[in-house]
Amino acid sequence: MFEIACGKCGAAVYSGVDLKSARDVLKLVGNRCKKCGALLSDQEFVVDVKPMQT
Numbered sequence: 001m002f003e004i005a006c007g008k009c010g011a012a013v014y015s016g017v018d019l020k021s022a023r024d025v026l027k028l029v030g031n032r033c034k035k036c037g038a039l040l041s042d043q044e045f046v047v048d049v050k051p052m053q054t
């Protein structure tokens with residue numbers, strides 16, 4: 001599981017099984033957190049990659 005969280009509110013901006021680059025994910029969401037509306041630069045979010053459980 002691949003997850004990118006907003007650096008301000010901690011909400012998951014993107015999560016999924018595809019390991020995309022952070023820049024691609026930010027482009028998908030318009031560089032903006034859906035929850036708090038904060039603009040996200042690629043230095044202000046947390047990338048959290050979780051191993052898939054079998």
Ligand SMILES: [Zn+2]
Pocket residue numbers: 006007008009010011033034035036037038
């Ligand atoms: Zn946020």
